[in-house]
Amino acid sequence: MQVTPPAILAALYAVLILTGAALLKLPVAAPVPISWSDAIFTAASAVTVTGLVVIETGSDLTMFGQGVVMVLIQLGGLGLMTFAVLVLSMLGLPVSMSQRIFLREDLNQTSISDLLVLVRGILKVVLACEAVGVALLAIVFVPEFGWGMGLWQALFHTISAFNNAGFALFPDSLSGWVGNPIINLTVPALFIFGGLGFIVVTELYAKRTWHGFSLHTKLMVVGTLALIVWSVLAFAVLEWTNPRTLGALDWGDRLWASWFQGVTTRTAGFNTVDIGGLHDSTSMMFMSLMVIGGGSTSTAGGIKVTTFIVLLLATLAFFKRRQQLHVFGRSLGPDEVMKVLALTMVSILTVFVAIFLITISHDGDFLDLAFEVASAFGTVGLSRGATGDLDGFGRAVIIAVMFIGRVGPLTLGFFLATRSKPRVGYPSSKVYLG
């Protein structure tokens, strides 16, 4: 059979998107029927856990429709293949090697033998986190909306947050709870945990000491912390007196909003301030964070945090005239540099071509359009409002970018994971790049 695993995986994602769109077209899914264009865009945004919207999830869809979106998010977030293998192994059926290879593809793993253990670990972690998330969010939503609706809100937003989907049932995302401590702590805890990647989470759980962590986990922890500190501080400084965002809030809420918006931007995509009201400088900073994205083997998009770190390390190493990159007592060889360069080039080209195509076909504000494309590539979902204005062609471009942002790095990851060579000097190590 000549079809490659990446092609099959992409095809399966496409089938899931079309199935989801068909379900959203059912009369029971929306009070007023939505168009095929709306349905396909919404399904694609959910499966790729992006969160860009062309309809209001909370009002233009029924609870059934919202349920469809929620299931698509969970399936897309955890990965189709994980689910397929899980179902098979729960049914007691043998998991064939070819299916294991699909799973490897989906989770960007090199070693096949540990996969089933990994998958069971994933499921435990996901269920535990989501149970805790629902319980905590219910404290906020149940008093406000009653038991039935409150629990539904808690479940929907927990799944959306843990999978970094950024879908919310309110037109202004979570702006209504800009100063609520439970929302401001639970939602970020869910998406940071989800955005670190399963490898990192299970390793944090199993090893618990810095010395025992793999290079990948060390880089992810340090890189994520540094990016969070930078984005929270820069957002607060840039927007503190902007009357359309932080300037309208009291001091306590400004701090909460800075924290929330600083952590949510790289991939989660919730917002508690009006993204369309941001300064151009803040919008630009957000675009860079969205393109960097989250961790490999996570629900995040973008070029990934480790790729960004290796880019910086390679640049530094070059100026120090070193042949190899050294970090935490490990070396990264020329192969890794090639991978990073290729991934970065493909990412830049994708984002550039997408903005170019949309500006040819659509006459909107340049920054707003560029922002939506960066948001789609990072599968973030923050929006300055341009996505709703796009015509069919523009929507198709955004769908393609969301698809590449979600599937592309994984597909590239397939190439990344298949070649390894022994190194001399420092012991060699591997970093997940895409």
Added chain:
Amino acid sequence: MQVTPPAILAALYAVLILTGAALLKLPVAAPVPISWSDAIFTAASAVTVTGLVVIETGSDLTMFGQGVVMVLIQLGGLGLMTFAVLVLSMLGLPVSMSQRIFLREDLNQTSISDLLVLVRGILKVVLACEAVGVALLAIVFVPEFGWGMGLWQALFHTISAFNNAGFALFPDSLSGWVGNPIINLTVPALFIFGGLGFIVVTELYAKRTWHGFSLHTKLMVVGTLALIVWSVLAFAVLEWTNPRTLGALDWGDRLWASWFQGVTTRTAGFNTVDIGGLHDSTSMMFMSLMVIGGGSTSTAGGIKVTTFIVLLLATLAFFKRRQQLHVFGRSLGPDEVMKVLALTMVSILTVFVAIFLITISHDGDFLDLAFEVASAFGTVGLSRGATGDLDGFGRAVIIAVMFIGRVGPLTLGFFLATRSKPRVGYPSSKVYLG
């Protein structure tokens, strides 16, 4: 002595800029005295052969002031160090090794021994080209402005074109001659020749057969042709019916303007249509061309054509799972990939930080501001009009970017030129990267 050649070179450029600014402040240089800010910006733009302006060169400066700009362009374009060595050797003084190292730095050369030969070759080529250019442009300008003024116009625009400076004595650049065949052929011939780089030009002159060319020259010729074809065609298609640019012209002039704007954008910076009237898509394409720039060892800025080609080749090689890049029967090793990656990262960071700083301090249209920064980094000089509106801080940022665009790649080139290793397999080769 602890001061490095790159630092001295940068200091010399700075001294030249300040001297030029002081001359432009003289009462004889301007009918109405210009501010220090205007004078420093103009001198920096001239020395870095960029061509961004905050005053009208043709009307806000006297002929003396225009002469200062012209000399600054020629000094900046040919390189200070070339001139210093030339003067010394013409005076019969021995050229010391340390001065030769400066020259190497300035021309991005590895071999010191051939430098004096190279410098004499450069001077011959420059004088020959500029003499032909003045004669041809005089055919246009003398009938229109009389002998004195016509020859002055011909001289100024020849020097500006050959050095890729983009300064013109008319407020709308060369728009008045949008359909003039002599202008449309002479000016591009001058700046394409100047933009290929001295190495390429002397090799084309000396070898004359494809087989005899170095890898660098082959890449430059193929890359330059491909970029010219792409930019001419894309510009024509995107702007054909835009009433603010090509749409206002007849068919013949549209073709001339497409040719001229397609070739001028990567580094020369002249224009025959209104850049502020371009579509957003065309502006974005222009920004990418400006960041790519021209050839190494030329008067061009940007990351350079060869760097761009190696970026593409490395990406392709990665997807073909090759360890080395092969092109024209030569290989490029991991060192080259590291260089390209470092140069690209530094360039992206420079452009990004500059746009970020300007958007923080200035409330203009985002695309216009980003366009000016890309123009400054590529030392191009095309403008959508935002540079004139910038405050002192914004001007300082643009000056810094022009300075980095001109000196930075050379300085980086110093690092690039000092490490080389033998290769196995394909014979190894060297490409000028910055």
